[in-house]
Amino acid sequence: MRITSVRERQIPLGADIRNAYVDFSTMTASIVAVESDVVRDGKPVTGYGFSSPGRYAQGEIIRERAVPRLLRAAREELLDPGTGELDPVRANAVMFQGEKPGGHGDRSVALGAVDVAMWDLAAKLREQSLAQLVADRFGGGSVSQSVWVYAAGGYYQPGAGPEALVEELTGYREAGFEHVKLKIGGASLAEDAERVAAVVESVGDGAYVAVDANGRFDLDTALAYGRMLEPFGLLWYEEAGDPLDYALNAELSRSYAGSLATGENLFSVQDSRNLLRYGEMRPDRDWLQMDPALSYGPTEFFRMVADAEERGWPRGRFVPHGGHQLNLALAAGLGLGGTECYPGVFKPVGGFIDSTPVSAGRVKVLDHHGIGIEEKADLWRHFEDL
Template identity: 45%
Template sequence: MKIISVEERTIPLGSDTANAAISFQNMTASAVVVEIETGRGRFKGLGFSSYGRYSHGGLLRERFIPRLINITSGISGETSIQLLANVWDILMTNEKEGGHGERSGAVGVLETALWDAIAKSEDLPLWALLERDVGHSGDNGLPAGKTAIYASGGHYRSGSSDATEVAEETKQSLGAGYGWFKLKVGGATQAIDIARLEAAVQAAESSSLIAVDANCAYGGETGATQLNEIDQIGLRWIEEPVDPLDYLALAGCSQSLKTPIATGENIFSQADSRNLLHYGGLRPGIDKLQMDFVLAYGLTEYLRMIADAETLGWSRRDFVPHAGHQVALHAAAGIGLGGHETAAVSGGPFSRVSDDTVVQDGIASLSDTPGTGIENKPELFKLFQDLL
């Protein structure tokens, strides 16, 4: 495989939403297009970075794109996994261990664009390529090409913490075929949050169809009291109750909460993932791991995290990646993860799934379109127009 070109554009994603930790007013992301040449011709791959961590254009242009472009001899590998592992080694040339910072997102978005291109070169949807080259676990009860899917939303909007709005979003999401709904907590008073939560549970007619995302709001003693109150509701999960790198506090949550905990979207490397699993007190088979591999060195590193976790008693069905990337949808359907997240509100790059994906009864059924399907997601695809 030869790398013909790599281009990045920084895309403004500002919106008037917020969670307990940040406002999305000045948010940006990176759109990346890579062109490769293989024995079958030239193919373009598209990658889009994650929500909540800003774009990676500077790092890509200064370090990671030149490293790939400078390989004139071509890159080989007997399978897609080996090929991408070799790409990964090239990207990480002269990078020290640890201190993952922003570079893991730069590598991640570039790497996912390459997966799109390679799947197209094999004339396969990425899920089928992953099923072939990695294998499907079979332990989530679904065949390859399908995955559980849920909708997330319930953000705090400027000037509004309205429970009625949250109830409406819950109804719409479940009515559209998503399996469960997740809303934000921790960004308003506890009384407002409980009112929002009760409205969502009532709209869903079951507390197990509602999850919450605290965006790390519940550190300290007050937080523990608030968490304890939320724990009594019987929710599907409580996401990021405390700082993602405070394993001691997280282990405390695991001991005191009966509700499943979901975390991992701010864990950016295999080494960080190992630390989380060893010291975070999380419970295999109960808690959920949400590593966002577009932020965390890409699918190659994600497969290493999964392999580590499996040796510690975790299953792939415990993995539910963060954010709603098309590439994550394909990973979930290809290797048998626990589900896929997508934004409940319509519009925006993380909203819903590609047009050729059928969502029904909590299950997403993917099509046979080669690649990751960004071209079939108009809101997202239009962000690539300048690059194509």
């Protein structure tokens, strides 16, 4: 098996929404196709990958650094020496050649999109689902039949008040989700308290509602919001402060009795390790949300999961950020606690393939080759001629 070409493209994810930090009207993502010389049904077997919402497309890094390294690599650098099959972990190491440690940011997004495509290709070459490949290699061989999912939304929208927010999140519950998430930190504490109260009242129980500040708060504000939120008994309070401010997270965990969640903006195993070393996250109640597509791809995510397990964290406390089909496959193969879903925003990446409706807060895992991008019509149309 040889890689014959790697192609990329930028696609739009723009939406007229914002969180506490970012206006998403110009958001983009990278998509990638990795073509092999293996031909089936008259076509080369090709792996497809993409980046998650929130970090913009990274075409230049993909074209100028990742692709040349992969195409000039010796065949044996990419293959498992024992089986002769494509090994995405070895391919990931090839993409890192010439890169210094640290400084993750945009580089992790670029290499992550290609790494996703490598895992999709590896599963297709074995004629199995990505979930099964992951389970065979990292999960004991058993794939979960269904995965718990929650609906992420509740963004700030121009001219929209609590009534529109309740209508949106109630719609997700009517579509089969049980748990929903809304944004905080983009308005005053008093206004956000009104928004949270309206959602909790409409749902009937704060345990079905999560909130996300997207790293907006300093310590005093994070603590003030914690005092406001704690009586609601929420599912979790997410990313109160800067993702690398482990001291803030530790102080919040000492004062907030409810569940905290964070990790979506940690892009390496070293960063996630430092969160667990210094952030005082609590494995009995808190949640880890590292995003595989943004953190150098599934390869680095597997390292994060293994490192957390060594520190006493069960896989059931992982609920990755991203809201898409890739994370559904990884959650099923690794036996994670669940995954995020974007049912109403960040199309075409957000959401799952067309034949997987949500029922009672869970999504059935289907047995298709690779990730299943070809079965998600709004996303596949961007890949079809790539």
